[in-house]
Amino acid sequence: MGKSCFKLWTIMLLAVCSACAAPIKELFPARGGEPTKTIYLVNHGWHAGLVLLHSDIPSHHWLGTLPFRRAVYLEVGWGDKDYYQTPDPHLGIKLKALFLPTTSVLHIVGINAPVTGYFANSEIIQIELTVAGFERLLGYIAHSHAMDDAGQAIPLEAGLYGDSRFYLSRERYTLFKTCNTWTARALRAAGYPITPAFTFSVNGLMRQALIHGRLIQAAPNP
Numbered sequence: 001m002g003k004s005c006f007k008l009w010t011i012m013l014l015a016v017c018s019a020c021a022a023p024i025k026e027l028f029p030a031r032g033g034e035p036t037k038t039i040y041l042v043n044h045g046w047h048a049g050l051v052l053l054h055s056d057i058p059s060h061h062w063l064g065t066l067p068f069r070r071a072v073y074l075e076v077g078w079g080d081k082d083y084y085q086t087p088d089p090h091l092g093i094k095l096k097a098l099f100l101p102t103t104s105v106l107h108i109v110g111i112n113a114p115v116t117g118y119f120a121n122s123e124i125i126q127i128e129l130t131v132a133g134f135e136r137l138l139g140y141i142a143h144s145h146a147m148d149d150a151g152q153a154i155p156l157e158a159g160l161y162g163d164s165r166f167y168l169s170r171e172r173y174t175l176f177k178t179c180n181t182w183t184a185r186a187l188r189a190a191g192y193p194i195t196p197a198f199t200f201s202v203n204g205l206m207r208q209a210l211i212h213g214r215l216i217q218a219a220p221n222p
Contacts, residue, residue: 027133027191037134043123047179049077062142071110079179081105104173109164116217123219133190140189146170180205
């Protein structure tokens, strides 16, 4: 009886996950001849960033109002405020981020080079979204950022590399909502067939994204 119940629950779980991974038909994939917006998913080893063409972002959108006007691309990442902003986080910060709901930040990078050149040592997946899906993606990112009383983004510390900066997010980082599940949810909002529950690690995120994306650069051999 125990084994039968276990098999039944396993079948049900797989069925649910398969349903979650199905594309949102009105958003993905693009039909023949339908215009698309190209984005990139960059593997940074412990999390991934989303890279968007700056000219695809409307000037009135939150990302379009940030001081990266000369950038060709913008990379967006999300994560725990203390862990993300600390170059060499100690064990206490890691445990707090893992087990306690914490404040989060968005990491925005302005890029003026080809994506494969700028991230020469990273695995990169190219993803094609419909225009409607891309707009949903932008909406998801915009909803994440916190605003001050004047309705403006709240800048924090300088970013990790290049022309970059951290901005305060309105969301909470938890064990069940990590940097990788946030990115998966962003893709899911765009209609992309991905199951955020299986993207706790960056490898889980990249494996799922690759099913319907295109690998344009593999990570170098160690």
